[in-house]
Amino acid sequence: MKQFRNNRLLWVFALLGAVLVWFIAWPLLRTVLAAGPHMLWEAIQEEEVRAAISLTFSASAAATLIALILGVPLAYVLARASFPGKALIEALVDIPVVVPHSAAGIALLMVFGRQSFLGQLFGKVGIRFVSAVPGIIIAMLFVSLSFLVNAARDGFRSVDERLERVARTLGASPWEVFWQVTFPLAWRSILSGIIMMWARGLSEFGAVVILAYNPMVAPVLIFERFESYGLSYARPVATLVILISLVVFLILRWVGRDVEA
Amino acid sequence: MLKHERGGHLRIEGLHLTLGAFRVNDLNLEVQAGEYFILLGPTGSGKTVLLETLAGLHQPERGRIVLDGEDITYSPPEDRHLGFVYQDYALFPHWTVAENVAFGLALQQQPRWAHWFPWMGGRYRRAAAQSDEVREMLALLRIEHLADRTPKYLSGGERQRVALARALVVKPRVLLLDEPLSALDPQRRENLRRELRRIHEALGTTVLHVTHDFEEAVALGDRIAVLHQGKIEQVGAAETIFRKPATPFVAEFLGARNLFAAEAVDGENGMARLRAHGVDVLAVTDLRGKVHFTVRPEDIVLSRQPLDSSLRNTFQAEVVEVAPRGMLAYVTVAVPGEGGDALPLVAAVTSRSLEALDLHPGERVVVGFKASGVHVF
Incomplete structure (x- = not known):
């Protein structure tokens, strides 16, 4: 607070910023406050709502798991090696963030749709993407993998390479060095990447709705209720989702603070 | 038993190496078993890269590195049994001092299959941290009291001792020291210099120590090689080099003293x-x-x-x-x-x-x- 004394600039900037803070906080607060506990309770008791929420959480978790298995190794390569085309790959990893998510959904449909080569290939082993859970998972994966890959890459980069070198001279193979030195030291960053990616997956609507309107994830359910029955019917579900996201967000902040300590 | 049977004998033959701006052309060097050998050169003469190459962390273009008669030029670092101490120590920040020191030992002692499941290594490392070898090594370096601390809270001199203990406990055939004293203040440097001498005498390890500090070189080295632009200008006992500099560079680098x-x-x-x-x-x-x-x-x-x-x-x-x-x-x-x-x-x-x-x-x-x-x- 001391900084505000005799500093008019800081006051002006703070007032401008306050408008934005109000703009974020008020709608969220309004939604949460408008819905009474009994309304939320009713919403939770609905089978459809529970199914949508648990589907959202588990599909996002599955997408995160896939990114963990495929994306963390990629992040390590990007952090440690230099090769032609590296900048291109790094840009490519970021692209899902800037592409409109409905467009991302269309693009995925082109590759994983029923008529596509991959769609048919997976169809042979019984995996369907359109209007099915695997479609939801790949949609979430596509739009949120950047968060995990980038966080893991930055985590690996922050590990001093000489620690790995010393470990080698002490008799550790590269495999052992990765698991005993690099990964534990980058773990905090990777964990915050996991939470960010998972949270981003939960909120995905655009790409998911194109690949799989049904089974419905929570954001699609809110949309559907709003379209078909109106605001008052959509609100309890929206409130529930906001509250859950808030909890996830708090966990994320808590983990982030630990990284600095 | 911490004492080495015998330090390793290291021979470098016609080594060619290019890494960034740094070049080594036709480097030849022989370090005798048990010798304390100093590689003396100005800052930026690529001494770190040369040591890393010996440790197997970079590949030379040509030439051979021979350790006890065995060509190790292309062996991976983990098979060379060379100890390495960096200028700023590079301690593992997520382990205690004892675990840092125990790491190499645990890798040697754990069952073969454990190498494939390295996420289980913590168990062997923590066990090794309690072993007599680690305790003796901590005692030799006078850091027993730090065993359960994290590197974050150690002073420069203490970190250096931990780094030395970690490298020495696995009985390296040659200990490679990269400017080990230059990050310390003069008082600690003086102390640690004496420690290095004492430890070398106690263990009999072959030491290859690079430095830009002529006093350090003279105080510690059995023999000194002067390195300049990737070439060895002169090799010999301290006094010989100072009395009879072989090249103008050596004379100038050492000054009239x-x-x-x-x-x-x-x-x-x-x-x-x-x-x-x-x-x-x-x-x-x-x-x-x-x-x-x-x-x-x-x-x-x-x-x-x-x-x-x-x-x-x-x-x-x-x-x-x-x-x-x-x-x-x-x-x-x-x-x-x-x-x-x-x-x-x-x-x-x-x-x-x-x-x-x-x-x-x-x-x-x-x-x-x-x-x-x-x-x-």
Whole structure:
């Protein structure tokens, strides 16, 4: 607070910023406050709502798991090696963030749709993407993998390479060095990447709705209720989702603070 | 048992290496088993890269690295059994001191299958941290009391000891030290220098130590190689290199100095008596035994008459050479010592006083310098 004394600039900037803070906080607060506990309770008791929420959480978790298995190794390569085309790959990893998510959904449909080569290939082993859970998972994966890959890459980069070198001279193979030195030291960053990616997956609507309107994830359910029955019917579900996201967000902040300590 | 059976013998043959701006061309070097070998070169002469190459962290373009007769040029670092200590120690920040030291040992002691499941390594590392070997090594480096601490809260000197313990506990065939003392303040540097000597004597490990600090090189090295632009300019014992620099670079890099190996014993008034080339020189120092000392040429006074008695060191000498260098002149004199030996000293005098003294080779002169002007290390 001391900084505000005799500093008019800081006051002006703070007032401008306050408008934005109000703009974020008020709608969220309004939604949460408008819905009474009994309304939320009713919403939770609905089978459809529970199914949508648990589907959202588990599909996002599955997408995160896939990114963990495929994306963390990629992040390590990007952090440690230099090769032609590296900048291109790094840009490519970021692209899902800037592409409109409905467009991302269309693009995925082109590759994983029923008529596509991959769609048919997976169809042979019984995996369907359109209007099915695997479609939801790949949609979430596509739009949120950047968060995990980038966080893991930055985590690996922050590990001093000489620690790995010393470990080698002490008799550790590269495999052992990765698991005993690099990964534990980058773990905090990777964990915050996991939470960010998972949270981003939960909120995905655009790409998911194109690949799989049904089974419905929570954001699609809110949309559907709003379209078909109106605001008052959509609100309890929206409130529930906001509250859950808030909890996830708090966990994320808590983990982030630990990284600095 | 911490003592090594025998340190490794390292030979580098015709090594060619390019890494960024750094180049090594046709480097040849032999480090004897159990030797403390110093690679001395200016900052930025690529000494770190050279050490990393020996450790297997970079690939040379040509040449061979031979350890105890075995060609290890292309072996992976983990198979070479070379210890490595970085300038800023590179301790594992997520483990305790004891675990840091135990890491290499745990890798040796764990069952073979455990190498495939390294996420289970913590168990073996924590067990090894309690082992006698680790405890003895911590004791040797006088850091037992730090065993359960995290590197974050250690001082520079303590970190350096941990890094040394970690490298030594696996009994490396050669210990590679990269500027191990230069991140420390002078007092700690002095202490740790003595520690390094003591540990080398206690363990008998072959040491290859790179530094840009000539004092460090002289104080520690059995032999010294001077490295310049990726080439070895000269190899030999400290005094030889200083007495007879083989190339202009060596002469310039080391400067014109009076450097001598000596035996230090107690002298009068708590001073030390240093015997070099059969001549006794008095110095202010606590060091005893095998030491080196220098006297700056500017601190040496020449006179035709007997000198005033406040100078502790005064000798009759013979002028050997007079070399004018602009405003200054370097006069080399020989102080006759016992057994027909003689202590060669270089004095710097202004050209004006040279004129007044009118010195010529073969003439007699009195030389003097203060006991406090003798730098012992």
